[in-house]
Each structure stands twice: as structure tokens, then as C-alpha cells.
Amino acid sequence: MNFTRLFEMQKALDAHIEHSRGLKSENLLERKILAFHVEAGELANETRCFKFWSSKAPSSRSVILEEYVDGIHFLLSIGIELGFDDEAAYAFPEPAEEKGEDLVKRFITVTEALEEVRRHKSKNAYKQLFESCTALGSALGFSGNDVEQAYLEKNEVNYERQRKGY
Numbered sequence: 001m002n003f004t005r006l007f008e009m010q011k012a013l014d015a016h017i018e019h020s021r022g023l024k025s026e027n028l029l030e031r032k033i034l035a036f037h038v039e040a041g042e043l044a045n046e047t048r049c050f051k052f053w054s055s056k057a058p059s060s061r062s063v064i065l066e067e068y069v070d071g072i073h074f075l076l077s078i079g080i081e082l083g084f085d086d087e088a089a090y091a092f093p094e095p096a097e098e099k100g101e102d103l104v105k106r107f108i109t110v111t112e113a114l115e116e117v118r119r120h121k122s123k124n125a126y127k128q129l130f131e132s133c134t135a136l137g138s139a140l141g142f143s144g145n146d147v148e149q150a151y152l153e154k155n156e157v158n159y160e161r162q163r164k165g166y
């Protein structure tokens with residue numbers, strides 16, 4: 001799992017989007033934080049982990065992984081905005097599948113950490129956010145390799161969407 005490579009790819013994608021949308025001099029941090037909250041909600045919805053009132057099965061593993069890496073795009077993008085993308089030590093824990101209430105706690109931890117980043121914009125808050133996101137990924141049963149591969153694929157889709165005027 002090579003987060004340095006993903007940070008580089010995210011930087012290039014963000015620059016491409018900002019250039020083509022004429023947003024070079026705008027501060028996009030708050031919009032990216034809200035986008036990340038939305039992605040976390042979409043991911044939670046696909047896992048159905050909080051839906052105690054429903055017995056419908058979760059979405060497929062590939063759908064959940066794609067939603068997860070949408071969130072990873074914004075995690076990296078926020079790190080770049082704040083200048084915290086130089087951290088070589090970000091790692092991905094071993095997959096350790098969890099269900100139900102345990103996953104609910106993981107999601108709440110991510111959204112709380114995201115709010116801490118919004119309030120304090122500190123490196124420590126960002127590290128906490130990063131750790132809560134990788135812990136969530138491993139609780140969903142994903143390995144670092146799964147996430148890296150899915151990120152590379154979605155990054156390409158994001159370029160394609162821009163080319164097609166998404």
C-alpha cells in the first residue's frame with residue numbers, strides 16, 4: 001500500500017479539476033469536507049450497517065469498495081489542501097471484518113474526526129482522521145492492496161468523467 005503514490009495521483013487529479021473548472025484561486029476546503037461527509041453517508045448506506053429496521057442485504061463488496069475509495073479521494077485531497085501530504089508513515093491495517101454496531105461506531109469516529117479537522121486544521125487531527133478511515137476500511141474487510149487497486153481504477157474514472165463534461 002503506497003499512500004505516497006496515491007497522494008501524488010490525487011494532487012494531479014485535483015489540479016486537473018481545478019484548472020478545467022477555473023477554481024485555481026478558490027479555497028475548496030469546506031466543500032471537500034462536506035463532500036467527504038456525504039461520501040461517508042453514501043458508504044454507510046451501502047453497508048446498511050445502521051438499518052436496524054430492515055433485513056435487506058448490504059450492497060456487493062465491489063460497490064462498497066468503490067464508495068470507500070470515493071471517500072479516500074477526499075481524505076487525500078483534504079490532506080493536500082492542508083499541506084499534510086508529506087507524511088510517509090500512513091499505513092493500512094490488516095483486514096478485520098466487523099458488522100452492525102461496531103461498524104456504526106467506526107463511521108461515527110470518522111465523522112467526528114472530520115469535524116475536528118474542520119475546526120482545528122491541525123496535523124494531529126488529520127492523522128486521527130486518516131487512522132479512523134483506514135481502520136474503517138479494514139473493518140469493512142478490505143486490504144491495503146484492495147484499496148490501492150480500487151483507488152487507481154476510480155481515479156481514472158474521475159479523469160474520464162471530466163473529459164466527458166460530467
Ligand SMILES: O=c1ccn([C@H]2C[C@H](O)[C@@H](COP(=O)(O)O)O2)c(=O)[nH]1
Nearest residue numbers: 013014017069070073074077154158
Ligand atoms: O476535487 C475533487 C473533486 C472530486 N473528486 C472525486 C472524488 C470522488 O471519487 C468523486 C466524487 O464524485 P461524485 O460521484 O460524488 O460526483 O470525485 C476528487 O478526487 N477531487
